[in-house]
Amino acid sequence: MKLKLKLENRQIGIFAVFIIAFIMLFLPGQDKSKYSFKPDAIAGIIKEGKDHVSPGDLSQWILEGKNDLTLVDIRPKEEFEKGHIKSAKNIPLDALMKRSTIESEFVDGKMVILYSNGTSHAAQAWLVLKTAGVDCYILDGGYNYWNETVLNPKDPGAGAADDEILKYQAAQSVADYFGGASQTKSGDGAVKGGDTGAKAPVKREGKKKKLQGC
Amino acid sequence: MFAPLAVIGEWKDGIVWLISFILGVGWGFVLESAGFGNSRKLALQFYLRDLTVFKTMFSAIATAMAGIIFLSAFGWLDLESMFINPTYLWPGIIGGLIMGVGFAVGGYCPGTSMVGLATLKVDAAFYLTGILFGIFVFGEIAPLIDSFFNGKYSGFMGRATLPQFIGLSAGVVGFFVILMALGGFWGAEWLERRFGKSAHRSA
Amino acid sequence: MQPKPYSSPYVMGVLLGLILLASFFITGQGLGASGAFQRAIVAVEKSISPEHVNQNSYLAHYGGGKENPLANYLIFQIIGVFVGGLISGVMSGRFRVEINHGPQITDRQRWLFAIIGGAFFGFGSKLARGCTSGVALTGGASLSLGSWATMMAIFAGAYATAYFVRRLWI
Numbered sequence: 001m002k003l004k005l006k007l008e009n010r011q012i013g014i015f016a017v018f019i020i021a022f023i024m025l026f027l028p029g030q031d032k033s034k035y036s037f038k039p040d041a042i043a044g045i046i047k048e049g050k051d052h053v054s055p056g057d058l059s060q061w062i063l064e065g066k067n068d069l070t071l072v073d074i075r076p077k078e079e080f081e082k083g084h085i086k087s088a089k090n091i092p093l094d095a096l097m098k099r100s101t102i103e104s105e106f107v108d109g110k111m112v113i114l115y116s117n118g119t120s121h122a123a124q125a126w127l128v129l130k131t132a133g134v135d136c137y138i139l140d141g142g143y144n145y146w147n148e149t150v151l152n153p154k155d156p157g158a159g160a161a162d163d164e165i166l167k168y169q170a171a172q173s174v175a176d177y178f179g180g181a182s183q184t185k186s187g188d189g190a191v192k193g194g195d196t197g198a199k200a201p202v203k204r205e206g207k208k209k210k211l212q213g214c
Numbered sequence: 215m216f217a218p219l220a221v222i223g224e225w226k227d228g229i230v231w232l233i234s235f236i237l238g239v240g241w242g243f244v245l246e247s248a249g250f251g252n253s254r255k256l257a258l259q260f261y262l263r264d265l266t267v268f269k270t271m272f273s274a275i276a277t278a279m280a281g282i283i284f285l286s287a288f289g290w291l292d293l294e295s296m297f298i299n300p301t302y303l304w305p306g307i308i309g310g311l312i313m314g315v316g317f318a319v320g321g322y323c324p325g326t327s328m329v330g331l332a333t334l335k336v337d338a339a340f341y342l343t344g345i346l347f348g349i350f351v352f353g354e355i356a357p358l359i360d361s362f363f364n365g366k367y368s369g370f371m372g373r374a375t376l377p378q379f380i381g382l383s384a385g386v387v388g389f390f391v392i393l394m395a396l397g398g399f400w401g402a403e404w405l406e407r408r409f410g411k412s413a414h415r416s417a
Numbered sequence: 418m419q420p421k422p423y424s425s426p427y428v429m430g431v432l433l434g435l436i437l438l439a440s441f442f443i444t445g446q447g448l449g450a451s452g453a454f455q456r457a458i459v460a461v462e463k464s465i466s467p468e469h470v471n472q473n474s475y476l477a478h479y480g481g482g483k484e485n486p487l488a489n490y491l492i493f494q495i496i497g498v499f500v501g502g503l504i505s506g507v508m509s510g511r512f513r514v515e516i517n518h519g520p521q522i523t524d525r526q527r528w529l530f531a532i533i534g535g536a537f538f539g540f541g542s543k544l545a546r547g548c549t550s551g552v553a554l555t556g557g558a559s560l561s562l563g564s565w566a567t568m569m570a571i572f573a574g575a576y577a578t579a580y581f582v583r584r585l586w587i
Contacts (some may be wrong), residue, residue, distance in 0.1 A: 013427070020280060020392075022389070023281075024389050025386055025389040026385065027385035028287055029286075062367060064362075067370050082291065108374070217442045217445060218446075219444075231493040233444060233493040234440070234444060235496060236497060237503070238497020238499070238500070238501060240497055241436050242500060242505070243502065244432050244456055244501070244502025244505075245498070245505075246501070246502040246506050248423055248426055248429040248430075253503065253518070255423050255517075257586040260586070261577030261586065263587075266426045269427055269430060271553065271557075273427050273429075273433070277430070277434025277435060277438065278438040278447075278554075279435040291442060295445060296441055297445055297447065299561040300561075300586075301562045302553060303566060304467060305546070306545045306564075308541075308544060309567065310566070310573075311568040311573065312538075312540060312547050312574065313538050313548065313570075313574065313575075314563070314570065314574020314577070316535065316540075317534070317571065318528060318578035319533055319534035320533065321490035321581050321585075322531075323450070325495075325549070327535070327548045328450065329498065329502030331502075332499045332502035334506075334513055336514060336528070340527075340528040340552075341534060344531060344535020345454055346454060346458055346535075348456040349451070349454055349458050349540070350462075351540055352511075352539070353458065355534060357475055360435060360475075365428060370513045371563065373561070375562055377560060379562050384560060399427070
């Protein structure tokens with residue numbers, strides 16, 4: 001008697017599971033891009049300066065091979081071909097601002113960094129992508145500033161302190177990596193690669209408190 | 215979309231911690247009730263004699279998965295605000311293999327070893343010591359293997375999900391997961407009948 | 418007290434799934450265990466030598482500078498697990514000192530292998546960013562690609578190793 005009851009329970013269970021699974025088959029998935037208009041949240045981000053990354057951080061990340069990063073050059077194709085930041089991909093602004101582009105290029109959860117020559121176009125793109133739920137940032141000062149700082153590091157001069165000189169040499173090797181023209185080549189070949197010894201790069205901030213796993 | 219409640223509602227940490235504690239109590243209770251405090255019972259799954267772990271785990275995964283799919287389809291649960299484990303493919307696979315070795319040799323995993331400890335299983339205490347040591351060692355070498363763990367060679371794919379990867383909707387993927395689980399349960403019952411006779415007495 | 422029989426794995430599994438679902442629904446996070454142990458280690462290291470934690474980019478993420486590694490939901494969750502296991506053990510009569518292993522080895526040998534197994538597991542869990550609960554259960558339910566891959570790797574590794582350590586258990 002007891003055994004029969006148990007079997008019945010089990011059969012009911014399996015039957016219920018099949019029904020649930022069958023319904024599930026037809027459920028709609030969630031829209032991939034979360035379009036949300038939260039002007040106060042965006043205002044907060046702008047105020048705290050969390051919409052920018054500096055050229056120093058960016059060069060560090062590219063050198064480290066950080067691969068949860070997508071660097072996007074939003075200038076027209078001709079300008080991109082004349083010169084762009086290493087590892088950037090070119091999505092001109094007019095192509096970028098299309099729903100189809102946003103929904104195909106920016107769904108992998110990577111951090112997106114936008115740049116134009118200055119910052120105004122990048123900022124416009126930033127606003128649009130932000131409302132589409134993309135984790136994006138503007139490169140401080142754009143391509144012009146990148147050229148000034150990363151590609152042409154300032155020579156501290158003959159009387160500078162040792163660590164200033166070391167920093168300069170490290171900055172030169174960074175510049176070389178990115179194809180810049182250094183004003184003065186250093187005499188000996190012993191320039192430290194990559195590691196500038198500067199402060200640790202800014203941690204990526206999420207739009208809300210970032211959820212971590214265990 | 216009003217869930218996850220604590221994220222959308224921006225609840226204070228303290229409340230979230232209290233709730234996590236309560237959920238943990240439920241979790242520990244369920245684990246112990248199913249017998250997971252006993253390392254030998256856990257290890258016997260690898261000899262196909264006691265597949266309780268498989269049955270429990272996949273029942274849990276299927277249930278929670280179904281819940282997530284239904285809730286997000288109703289528009290109640292916002293998947294973008296929920297934690298989805300990011301995919302770092304290579305460290306994930308290598309780490310998984312290493313964990314497998316640890317599981318077969320040690321007979322526990324961290325959650326079950328806590329349950330074992332709570333029910334006075336002495337070997338659980340030793341296992342926990344081992345875990346702490348292993349974690350410590352990892353912490354020391356982690357910066358050295360950063361390009362594998364975090365960088366170029368990690369196979370990082372963001373918050374990639376099976377539905378995205380396969381290209382089917384979550385509901386369809388869920389359907390097949392449930393079918394697979396049911397098939398697995400049927401198979402597990404068969405294997406236990408075949409190999410498990412000698413295992414049903416406790417150690 | 419004679420220990421009660423174990424509850425049905427399917428019923429327990431569904432219950433566990435509901436708890437996991439509640440966790441996602443309420444807190445936005447799933448269940449996890451290895452993270453709590455990681456944070457405990459970082460907290461200890463921090464109390465002995467904060468500079469060491471700060472200089473190590475991996476550890477700093479958990480407890481560098483002003484961050485308190487223990488101020489995290491995982492700590493409270495694992496304490497809950499302990500309490501829940503305790504309650505269930507007492508209620509079911511399984512709350513008693515035992516050393517579980519197969520008939521072919523001694524208690525001492527079991528302790529040795531428990532430490533070795535734990536060390537492997539602890540190391541692997543941090544490399545894979547989670548243990549069976551955090552990755553297989555939680556990540557499995559959210560259908561995370563990497564989690565399913567890791568889950569399969571865990572079982573593959575375990576089944577492959579099991580043959581060589583069968584003396585420990587059977």
